[in-house]
Amino acid sequence: MTIDPRSHTPVYVQLADLLRERIEAGELAPGSALPSEARMTQEYGVGREAVRMSISLLRSEGLVNTVRGHGTYVRELPQRRQVEVPPGASVVARMPSGRERRAMQLDEGVPVLEIRDAKGDVEVLAGDEVELTRPA
């Protein structure tokens, strides 16, 4: 698989697809660093903007995490703790607002779960730390 600048799918989407494959194949293991921006512009023959946008896309998918002045790393996903959905409750998944994300110290690309119980009380949980359950 390689990058075709004349394709109708944007270059940065193609590059993100390539990197995603390498991550999901385990070639880029959790905790390991992605190649630097400069390297990727050379290796893939694309512009810096394309590299940066592809990384931004992977961040929004929760796949990688960028540390300023250090590099971009494949995210290690925290173990999910089990949370029971209370009887009579409803749950909605959505992306956090910028304010919420900063307040809850969430990485980019991490959804939240909004649990509204029978009394109408609302609780917001980090979506990557939780596995909802309903007992049999």
Added chain:
Amino acid sequence: MTIDPRSHTPVYVQLADLLRERIEAGELAPGSALPSEARMTQEYGVGREAVRMSISLLRSEGLVNTVRGHGTYVRELPQRRQVEVPPGASVVARMPSGRERRAMQLDEGVPVLEIRDAKGDVEVLAGDEVELTRPA
């Protein structure tokens, strides 16, 4: 509220905050177009890169949707249908992979819900179309 280039919070984050406020206030209604990149660079006195990064941020939050050669639009959120969590099931919220996003025709910034029932069968649902429920 205005943009301060000397602030420690990046210009594009400030701009995204401004636009988010205008969207949540209803000033930029669902389905309506945001000002073009060129307009915003003039109106807010910032560079195009800052404008594009702020829009990218809003996309990752599921607030807007960009169509090339046309514009960026405030997303119209579909009505959520209620889905009951089966007894003995577990649910995980995450961002879709690129492949999933295209297959399910999801906009950027839309999480998915992965429901694993008691038999181990897995179902993936668009997170913005669903409200999970557990009967009392």
Added chain:
DNA sequence: CGAGATTTGTGCGTATGTATC
């Protein structure tokens, strides 16, 4: 159908700031 206007996508150059080693 084509022509032109508008808008986003891409690439590149440059500069400054900041974090890490």
Added chain:
DNA sequence: GGATACATACGCACAAATCTC
């Protein structure tokens, strides 16, 4: 202090997609 690398920000130019006339 210096080297490296990423973050932010501005500028310009052209390509490609879309719409209108």
